[in-house]
Amino acid sequence: MTPDDIRQARARAPRTRPRDFAEGLGIAEAALVAAFAGPQVVRIAAAPDRLLPLAAGLGEALALTRNGSAVEERHGRFEGYDPKAARLYGPEIELHLAPAHWVHGFAVTEPTAKATKRSLQIFDAAGDAVHKIHLTEESDVAAFGRLVESLRLADQSDHLPLAPRAPEPAVVPRLKLRRLSPEAVTHLLEQSAARGIGLRIAVGNPGCTQIYSGPVLSILPAGYWINVMDPRFNLHLRTDHLAQVWLTGQSAAPTLQALDGSGRLILQIDARPASLALWQEMVGTLDCAQGMPSQK
Structure with a gap:
């Protein structure tokens, strides 16, 4: 499916949640986001060592991590990132990272009838969501703009090369x-x-x-x-x-x-x-x- 096909399909179902829409269309969520690359969707460097120190400048924000069965959302500041441990230990937000999976990054600006939504969205090589940062009313919008310009990639194509999804190993509960x-x-x-x-x-x-x-x-x-x-x-x-x-x-x-x-x-x-x-x-x-x- 081409980026133009994705955009046309999205125009017919604009209110469906992005993850649900992508799943229904049989594409990765990252491919949906990339299809709208342009002024409002900017491809950025995804590496946490580059992203998270700059995310600290956003001030108050919303951290969101999910899998296919659960979603966790937490308000707070992206403070206390330790690159050696690949962990963030903030007063409210705690993240344990596997940086190799932070492959594709996007800064998304979405005007709505009520307000403009801004977010940073990170996906793995297969295009599955890894982590998202949503700005709130208390976030520093100017810092968001500086982050985008600092991490903007030269390649702003609406086509995103994706790898096959690797099987996730089963967990064997211990003790x-x-x-x-x-x-x-x-x-x-x-x-x-x-x-x-x-x-x-x-x-x-x-x-x-x-x-x-x-x-x-x-x-x-x-x-x-x-x-x-x-x-x-x-x-x-x-x-x-x-x-x-x-x-x-x-x-x-x-x-x-x-x-x-x-x-x-x-x-x-x-x-x-x-x-x-x-x-x-x-x-x-x-x-x-x-x-x-x-x-x-």
């Missing part, structure tokens, strides 16, 4: 403690909100894992989705994709791991040190067979 039912994930989120338990929630893909550290407050189901809808943190999880749910690790500090039908990790949840005792107590009430509260 299995108990297998839980899929419903246990929603139960643990709801109970953590009710009891004020500080969590660490990790959602990732081969190129980036984003970790939220803190309490969850508002847990809202919507069909097969379970959502955390807090002022500075959102989590969207497809519960119908939960094929295996395990408690793993040491019994003193158990971790919940959720896998999809192909054995790929969807998300991981454990407790912050200050909430470990409450977390241990809560997971201890789960029945081994069903993964729901024990009636004992």
Whole structure:
């Protein structure tokens, strides 16, 4: 499919979410973005060693990392990047990176009826999303402009060469403690909100894992989705994709791991040190067979 074909198809379905539109069209999401290369879509260097130090200048922004079953969104500043460790340890945003997967980068400016949306979007060699940075009302728009000019590539073609998608290896949970039912994930989120338990929630893909550290407050189901809808943190999880749910690790500090039908990790949840005792107590009430509260 040519870039012109993509643009014509998009014109017929302008409101469909980009990821859903690309999937329905049978193309990579990055190919959709690249098809609109021009004044509002600029191809930029994607390497995190170049991008993230400049992203710190944006001030307040929204970090978004997803896989096929979960999306994690966090407001904060892109501070504390350590290039040697390939990790970002900010007060609110924590990212663990695999820089080899940061291949294609775009700066996108999208005028809408209400406001102009600006974002930085990173994709891997196959064109799958690795990480996105969305500007907010508090972000520094001038810094965004400087970043774009600093990272602008000479090649601004609307055609994006993509590699075949590499199979993502299945995860084998280590030190299995108990297998839980899929419903246990929603139960643990709801109970953590009710009891004020500080969590660490990790959602990732081969190129980036984003970790939220803190309490969850508002847990809202919507069909097969379970959502955390807090002022500075959102989590969207497809519960119908939960094929295996395990408690793993040491019994003193158990971790919940959720896998999809192909054995790929969807998300991981454990407790912050200050909430470990409450977390241990809560997971201890789960029945081994069903993964729901024990009636004992």
